[in-house]
Amino acid sequence: MVQAEIGYITPAEVRQYNIGSVLNGGGSWPGGNKSATAADWLAMADDFYNASVDKSGGRAGIPIIWGIDAVHGNNNVRGATLFPHNIGLGAANDPDLLERIGAATAKEVVATGLDWTFAPTLATVRDDRWGRTYEGYSEDPEIVNRYAGRVVTGIQGAANSADLFGPTRVIATAKHFIGDGGTDKGDDQGNNLATDTELCEIHGQGYMSAIPAGAQTVMASYNSIRGKKMHGHGDLLTGVLKEKFHFDGFVIGDWNGHQQVPGCAEDACAAAINAGVDMIMVPYKWKEFYENTIDQVNGGQIERARIDDAVTRILRVKMRAGLLGPKTTKGAPSERMFAGQQAVLGAAEHREIAREAVRKSLVLLKNKGSVLPLEASARVLVAGNSADSIPNQAGGWSRTWQGTDVTNADFPGATSIFKGIQEAVSGGGQAMLSANGAAASSGNFDAAIVVIGETPYAEMKGDIQPSGDSGDSTAHAKTLEHALFHPEDLAVLRTIRTAAPQLPIVTVFLSGRPLYVNKELNLSDAFVAAWLPGSEGAGVADVLFGKQEFQGKLSFSWPGSECQKVNRNDGGEALFPYGFGLTTKDQDTLGELSETSTGTACN
Ligand code: GLC
Numbered sequence: 042m043v044q045a046e047i048g049y050i051t052p053a054e055v056r057q058y059n060i061g062s063v064l065n066g067g068g069s070w071p072g073g074n075k076s077a078t079a080a081d082w083l084a085m086a087d088d089f090y091n092a093s094v095d096k097s098g099g100r101a102g103i104p105i106i107w108g109i110d111a112v113h114g115n116n117n118v119r120g121a122t123l124f125p126h127n128i129g130l131g132a133a134n135d136p137d138l139l140e141r142i143g144a145a146t147a148k149e150v151v152a153t154g155l156d157w158t159f160a161p162t163l164a165t166v167r168d169d170r171w172g173r174t175y176e177g178y179s180e181d182p183e184i185v186n187r188y189a190g191r192v193v194t195g196i197q198g199a200a201n202s203a204d205l206f207g208p209t210r211v212i213a214t215a216k217h218f219i220g221d222g223g224t225d226k227g228d229d230q231g232n233n234l235a236t237d238t239e240l241c242e243i244h245g246q247g248y249m250s251a252i253p254a255g256a257q258t259v260m261a262s263y264n265s266i267r268g269k270k271m272h273g274h275g276d277l278l279t280g281v282l283k284e285k286f287h288f289d290g291f292v293i294g295d296w297n298g299h300q301q302v303p304g305c306a307e308d309a310c311a312a313a314i315n316a317g318v319d320m321i322m323v324p325y326k327w328k329e330f331y332e333n334t335i336d337q338v339n340g341g342q343i344e345r346a347r348i349d350d351a352v353t354r355i356l357r358v359k360m361r362a363g364l365l366g367p368k369t370t371k372g373a374p375s376e377r378m379f380a381g382q383q384a385v386l387g388a389a390e391h392r393e394i395a396r397e398a399v400r401k402s403l404v405l406l407k408n409k410g411s412v413l414p415l416e417a418s419a420r421v422l423v424a425g426n427s428a429d430s431i432p433n434q435a436g437g438w439s440r441t442w443q444g445t446d447v448t449n450a451d452f453p454g455a456t457s458i459f460k461g462i463q464e465a466v467s468g469g470g471q472a473m474l475s476a477n478g479a480a481a482s483s484g485n486f487d488a489a490i491v492v493i494g495e496t497p498y499a500e501m502k503g504d505i506q507p508s509g510d511s512g513d514s515t516a517h518a519k520t521l522e523h524a525l526f527h528p529e530d531l532a533v534l535r536t537i538r539t540a541a542p543q544l545p546i547v548t549v550f551l552s553g554r555p556l557y558v559n560k561e562l563n564l565s566d567a568f569v570a571a572w573l574p575g576s577e578g579a580g581v582a583d584v585l586f587g588k589q590e591f592q593g594k595l596s597f598s599w600p601g602s603e604c605q606k607v608n609r610n611d612g613g614e615a616l617f618p619y620g621f622g623l624t625t626k627d628q629d630t631l632g633e634l635s636e637t638s639t640g641t642a643c644n
Pocket of ligand 1: 067
């Protein structure tokens with residue numbers, strides 16, 4: 042029932058305290074080694090496993106399970122395939138693809154010797170100011186529902202099939218239950234004011250397909266529901282999820298999420314366990330939590346029956362996953378398929394799936410004069426801070442928690458958008474990188490591709506809050522206006538427009554959410570929403586140069602002003618509505634856009 046972080050527990054302590062699970066947080070690697078190989082991950086997994094199954098001294102020898110945030114591929118691990126983040130997959134609108142991505146991700150988790158991914162995120166995201174918008178597939182429950190069960194099937198194998206928890210599958214997590222994407226103002230870990238009906242119809246639809254598909258774990262969310270913290274919300278965790286939905290796997294708490302429950306602390310929280318959290322994610326103070334919880338059971342604050350129920354659920358999942366009991370199929374991590382095989386990480390067939398996902402995720406918002414598709418024989422100026430930046434195209438949860446403090450070298454095997462463009466030009470075509478666009482004045486180009494957008498962030502660091510830490514040091518007002526956060530992007534467009542007024546500009550916009558970009562749109566002939574495409578940047582050139590037609594359709598409404606909050610069917614008029622997406626055959630009708638902004642924080 043106690044999950045510890047790998048940097049804060051040893052195998053000997055796993056044995057001594059009968060710890061049932063470990064996790065690594067984003068940016069935590071075996072031995073703190075950012076370049077840890079599949080073999081390094083496997084060696085540590087074996088050490089924890091062997092300690093856990095040691096029956097000396099009359100121990101039960103229950104095998105441990107190690108969970109990781111493999112949320113867009115096995116993204117923490119060097120060399121892994123990074124798929125587009127969920128917001129881009131939502132635009133691809135292809136459930137079959139999602140199942141294939143889940144299966145490929147599971148294989149790359151198995152290769153490292155781990156058992157469990159904290160994915161998929163099933164947030165229905167209602168306010169784009171939320172720093173985790175990109176972890177959601179959509180603002181609307183329809184796509185979340187269509188995808189959730191398929192991703193779970195890809196990760197775990199099909200329920201009621203021989204393939205369930207087969208050798209290439211791992212345990213999935215439906216998260217964060219419930220209402221993570223609907224907090225007031227998009228405030229991460231904040232208060233969701235939805236009614237029960239809205240909780241079900243808007244925020245519950247992912248679970249409506251993930252649970253029937255057999256998701257074995259659900260992660261409790263940090264947010265409150267009308268003022269009551271989810272980690273202590275017995276009516277929803279037990280009453281709805283376990284009793285009404287008949288969920289018989291186990292609920293895992295989020296990272297020290299229990300301490301936000303009134304009366305709780307990092308090292309003790311009877312209220313969360315009583316509410317229905319079966320395993321507590323307590324990375325650092327796991328020992329104190331263990332000891333305090335035993336005291337709370339002995340002192341009567343926690344019923345023994347609740348402990349038995351939680352342990353039963355955890356053992357049930359371990360048995361279903363093939364780790365325990367008469368149908369054990371999985372011995373030590375090093376005895377399993379793909380164990381330690383570095384070649385499985387970033388395997389060509391996985392990268393091909395990711396490149397296909399990039400192609401399908403791109404949404405064409407503007408194409409004045411049918412600038413796109415470009416000819417392979419074109420002479421192309423490539424500009425923008427994100428043209429040759431794997432970190433910027435990968436976003437948060439990429440090698441590190443925030444996706445920062447990394448360079449292209451931390452993503453071996455990955456392809457930048459610029460490199461993809463270089464590979465796409467032929468027959469006299471050329472691609473020249475000039476990040477600030479200064480080369481435009483040389484006049485030798487047929488088009489400019491300008492790759493700009495957000496820089497990586499995760500969770501609350503990405504919040505656009507009047508008072509919150511949006512990961513941005515400047516003192517400007519917190520609105521959806523991109524140019525306030527990244528004026529350098531507008532500058533490069535203006536540089537090119539000034540130096541070469543007739544040069545067609547194709548803007549590729551990388552972001553974890555829709556943003557107010559009317560100024561950037563007005564300076565672009567073509568504008569592509571590329572979201573956070575991950576390691577296979579060549580998928581962008583595939584579409585820009587016409588190897589594949591645009592098929593992406595917005596799964597999030599696109600705002601036409603700095604504070605517009607607009608969602609499908611809410612009566613608002615978006616600049617580009619949910620479901621919008623041009624092909625290169627479509628007649629572009631977008632005129633000059635208003636560039637007004639008040640520069641005051643959104644309320
Ligand atoms: C984080 C996230 C959650 C993640 C967990 C473990 O704070 O909220 O999505 O699975 O902690 O990294």
